[in-house]
Amino acid sequence: MMRNIFILFTCLTFSTCFVACHSDDKEEKGPQLAFSQLIYTLEAENPLEIEVQVSEPVQVNTSIKFNIRGAAIQGEEYELSADEFVIQAGESKATIAVIPKNNYDAGKTIKLELFPVEGYILGEFSFTLIEVQTKGQLICSFAEENYVLPGEITVRMDVKDANTGKYFSANTDTKIPFIVGENSTAIEHVHYEFVDNLDKEFVVPAKRSYGTIKIKFLKWEEGKTTLFLLVPEGSNRFLPGDVDQTEVYIKGMTMPDRLEGKWAFKEATSIDYLRVNNWYGGPEEVEHLPENNLPTDMLEFVNGGTQLKVHATGDMAHYFRDCNVKFLKEQQLYLYESAGIGRPPLVTASMFELSQANVNFSGAHEKLRAVQVGFRLLEDNETLEVTVLDYEPTDFLYDTYESCAAYAQEGEFPMDFHMVRYHFTKVK
Known part of the structure; x- marks a missing residue:
């Protein structure tokens, strides 16, 4: 916490000096270009919109590039919806989204720095700092220990917050991977298939505490009737609960x-x-x-x-x-x-x-x-x-x-x- 306060104080001091040193140049060189805020917080589960603005509407579509710094790793701990801001003609603002991914380590930040744009001067907030909140661990448990697959079934996974023990809820969808156990005798795409689920994951919708997947029967074969689904071990984010695996009996339709x-x-x-x-x-x-x-x-x-x-x-x-x-x-x-x-x-x-x-x-x-x-x-x-x-x-x-x-x-x-x-x- 003290480190974050020190960073914030340093940034504010630097910005004040920047404004003081360049106050005379703004009127001479043109309209200002700056971030709308100096400090942002990227919540653990929710995308964040970052905004840049100019002091007067642009005449043509204007592209604004930026440099990326900070300890948080792009592509692993977060993603950006675009690599530039584009202010549309007649507008004075533009946004991009920062999307949290595997943000599990505390104390990470992202720093975006605006590159100069011809005809504009960099204003008060030429850079912005984004503090990345960490995702908490989740306890994942199958709703049932056993399922029977006739033609098609829905398998459910319940999710709880590991810190509070209460049922999990987020403002955006949460994806939880699962794996097919090595002891399974049924073969995917031969005896069964996961419906519209190439990545093998449960999707917990926003404001829900559970996710579901669908499994479809394809073929019945003697000795090829068992499918085990497991919560993966060794994840920093997802912890196996009481029912960490479920057995699906590939019964098949009675044809x-x-x-x-x-x-x-x-x-x-x-x-x-x-x-x-x-x-x-x-x-x-x-x-x-x-x-x-x-x-x-x-x-x-x-x-x-x-x-x-x-x-x-x-x-x-x-x-x-x-x-x-x-x-x-x-x-x-x-x-x-x-x-x-x-x-x-x-x-x-x-x-x-x-x-x-x-x-x-x-x-x-x-x-x-x-x-x-x-x-x-x-x-x-x-x-x-x-x-x-x-x-x-x-x-x-x-x-x-x-x-x-x-x-x-x-x-x-x-x-x-x-x-x-x-x-x-x-x-x-």
Whole structure:
């Protein structure tokens, strides 16, 4: 601090002498040219505008060069938006920006000195001093230890100020690098890619305390399903937090070709939920829920998963029919039956169009039409989760369906709060 005060005092003294010695020359040689301020402060995170001015408007565009001195290193600790000031014709001022970069070391300054310009005299502030504030250290921590990548996911990094322990906030965007761990088995640009992120960095927007990146699935391959992301070590600026790495499981989208083969019925996971959530009607609505299925009931996908053959005699046969299969989109579905206390888990499923199914889900009534059904391979790749939400029941939850259908908007599934969800096991 005493050193900075001494520098400031010296500069002010020098400027006073300069003005006194040249007061007579100003009127003789022409208008004055000078910086608007003698002292500036470059804040740790925010760009700074430096201004020069002339005592009267210029007649033509006028370029003003300057010399750069000081301990701060241009290109490493700061950048300049331009290497000259340009005052436009008819104007009397111009600015350039000083942009902080890796300004971690205290006590650094920048000194800009104006070169003479023909027709002008250098005024009171022919140079300016810029004190560079240092950036504080940041604690960087992934929001989750594990992620699952179906088609595309968002990974989040939380940031705190190392000095205060409070969540970080700046007036400009902050970029935080990350690295791909050596233990990753998935290969970038083969099995996954970072979306619009060539530099591999999280961008924390201004006034925010976290940044996000997006990862997109490209290809599923056995043994190439693990991606580790890490906070780099050895940085003066970024310190690893509690969750200094995250593991991304490259699960991939559940596409028809990954379903080829036979899948045997294992369990109906949503029946208990349906039994206690018949919103309308009486207890008779849940007397015939589609829960009676056999281990021999199977769904078989053939021709690269583009056709479905049904081998079943249980209740699931009241809905599924032999049909063509087409992938439509990824869609997030709630696992209402797993909610417990709080919000139910949200998972990403592949929505397939089945060219026909009995939407009445009944052995006595049949209404065939194309339907949308959610398919999701679980992490073991041996369990297939099938979610039926596009149906018009006549044997169970019929009053619930009629009431929900009256309020459903176009494109919505009236029974999306009453999904019938089955698990199947891969037949080897």
